[in-house]
Amino acid sequence: xxxxxxxxxxxxxxxxxxxxxxxxxxxxxxxxxxxxxxxxxxxxxxxxxxxxxxxxxxxxxxxxxxxxxxxxxxxxxxxxxxxxxxxxxxxxxxxxxxxxxxxxxxxxxxxxxxxxxxxxxxxxxxxxxxxxxxxxxxxxxxxxxxxxxxxxxxxxxxxxxxxxxxxxxxxxxxxxxxxxxxxxxxxxxxxxxxxxxxxxxxxxxxxxxxxxxxxxxxxxxxxxxxxxxxxxxxxxxxxxxxxxxxxxxxxxxxxxxxxxxxxxxxxxxxxxxxxxxxxxxxxxxxxxxxxxxxxxxxxxxxxxxxxxxxxxxxxxxxxxxxxxxxxxxxx
Amino acid sequence: xxxxxxxxxxxxxxxxxxxxxxxxxxxxxxxxxxxxxxxxxxxxxxxxxxxxxxxxxxxxxxxxxxxxxxxxxxxxxxxxxxxxxxxxxxxxxxxxxxxxxxxxxxxxxxxxxxxxxxxxxxxxxxxxxx
Numbered sequence: 103x104x105x106x107x108x109x110x111x112x113x114x115x116x117x118x119x120x121x122x123x124x125x126x127x128x129x130x131x132x133x134x135x136x137x138x139x140x141x142x143x144x145x146x147x148x149x150x151x152x153x154x155x156x157x158x159x160x161x162x163x164x165x166x167x168x169x170x171x172x173x174x175x176x177x178x179x180x181x182x183x184x185x186x187x188x189x190x191x192x193x194x195x196x197x198x199x200x201x202x203x204x205x206x207x208x209x210x211x212x213x214x215x216x217x218x219x220x221x222x223x224x225x226x227x228x229x230x231x232x233x234x235x236x237x238x239x240x241x242x243x244x245x246x247x248x249x250x251x252x253x254x255x256x257x258x259x260x261x262x263x264x265x266x267x268x269x270x271x272x273x274x275x276x277x278x279x280x281x282x283x284x285x286x287x288x289x290x291x292x293x294x295x296x297x298x299x300x301x302x303x304x305x306x307x308x309x310x311x312x313x314x315x316x317x318x319x320x321x322x323x324x325x326x327x328x329x330x331x332x333x334x335x336x337x338x339x340x341x342x343x344x345x346x347x348x349x350x351x352x353x354x355x356x357x358x359x360x361x362x363x364x365x366x367x368x369x370x371x372x373x374x375x376x377x378x379x380x381x382x383x384x385x386x387x388x389x390x391x392x393x394x395x396x397x398x399x400x401x402x403x404x405x406x407x408x409x410x411x412x413x414x415x416x417x418x419x420x421x422x423x424x425x426x427x428x429x430x431x432x433x
Numbered sequence: 434x435x436x437x438x439x440x441x442x443x444x445x446x447x448x449x450x451x452x453x454x455x456x457x458x459x460x461x462x463x464x465x466x467x468x469x470x471x472x473x474x475x476x477x478x479x480x481x482x483x484x485x486x487x488x489x490x491x492x493x494x495x496x497x498x499x500x501x502x503x504x505x506x507x508x509x510x511x512x513x514x515x516x517x518x519x520x521x522x523x524x525x526x527x528x529x530x531x532x533x534x535x536x537x538x539x540x541x542x543x544x545x546x547x548x549x550x551x552x553x554x555x556x557x558x559x560x561x562x563x
Contacts (some may be wrong), residue, residue: 120465120467120521121492122466122467122468122490122491123489123491123492125490126467126490169467169519178519181470182470182483182484182516185470188472189473189479189480189512189514190480191479192512192514192555193476193510193511194476194510196512196555196557197508200559223508228508228561229561229563231508232447232448232449232561235447236446239444239447266552266553269516269552269553273516273518277550
């Protein structure tokens with residue numbers, strides 16, 4: 103079980119995880135997590151068949167994906183500014199459209215085919231205008247629009263739409279900036295086994311950086327130490343890196359069809375008493391439908407596990423995400 | 434993903450307010466999420482309040498409108514725009530009050546749920562001074 107220190111503090115303080123005040127005050131706690139649990143042991147590998155105890159922690163000292171990071175604060179400020187601009191013009195635009203429809207289509211919702219040069223409501227029609235707006239709330243589709251009125255509404259909306267479009271662009275950009283923010287994490291995990299069972303220690307560094315909105319670079323390095331109580335201990339390590347690029351735009355809909363991804367990754371593994379193992383992989387993932395992807399993978403390795411021979415292969419298959427796929431069948 | 438809008442008391446679209454008897458509107462926004470972002474604006478004055486005007490992020494935002502005679506404007510459209518970028522759930526409530534602040538009528542009460550990249554959700558009504 104892994105839990106963030108933030109969620110533990112919230113539970114102990116009986117605070118909601120989404121309490122804005124609590125969230126703002128405990129940014130550091132969101133960047134720390136602890137792991138406690140058990141793991142099955144295998145007699146030939148672990149020198150015991152009794153379960154091991156897992157203890158670990160992860161600390162993310164650089165996390166530009168948090169809302170209270172420098173990236174997050176800038177994203178929030180950009181969204182606030184864009185919303186303020188949209189709010190400045192929105193009620194005025196809405197009222198102009200309502201006035202146009204009233205002047206052209208009152209009282210029965212059948213519009214005359216004329217353009218309105220002036221959109222002011224005469225003082226003796228103010229009550230009637232209020233009643234007309236209330237009458238057609240949620241029932242605009244029942245109004246019989248004329249071409250002249252529709253054209254004039256188009257003109258008004260076209261002029262007034264820019265702040266709304268700007269808000270959406272700002273939100274999408276801010277979302278990408280946060281999701282591509284730099285992350286650097288350190289973690290340590292130990293599996294302790296009783297009696298003569300082996301203890302496994304792993305220390306790990308993870309660096310994740312969105313180079314652009316659509317390209318992410320990840321580096322992952324770890325050092326492993328196996329403490330064998332009845333034999334010589336072994337030391338090993340692993341270094342892996344991956345460039346992942348999005349070739350098509352993301353709809354932003356968590357239940358929509360995903361983008362096409364291209365990735366290149368490499369991995370090197372070392373362990374005492376064995377030869378180093380290197381591998382390279384390139385993959386192209388093409389979404390076919392919501393929750394169904396078609397991956398094409400090329401993989402090369404200098405040798406397979408414990409077999410001293412070079413191997414390269416191409417694999418194709420289907421990845422199915424049942425959770426997302428199920429959304430297609432929801433009423 | 435589109436914003437889900439669930440009315441408890443639906444928006445009347447237009448509302449008559451008797452300013453001569455001291456009636457005014459009381460607004461509240463209840464937010465569930467780390468950083469609420471919203472803006473309250475008028476067709477006459479543009480943006481009047483933003484979430485940030487109320488200080489650090491919190492769960493309940495409240496304000497009055499039309500209590501001050503200088504606020505009173507015939508045919509004013511009042512809009513609240515909600516952003517879901519950093520806050521997933523809101524409840525927006527508007528109450529019509531008499532001059533001493535007693536609630537006469539709940540004008541609207543609506544719950545919203547959205548995702549980060551959703552468009553801003555607008556809620557608007559027209560104020561008519563009889």
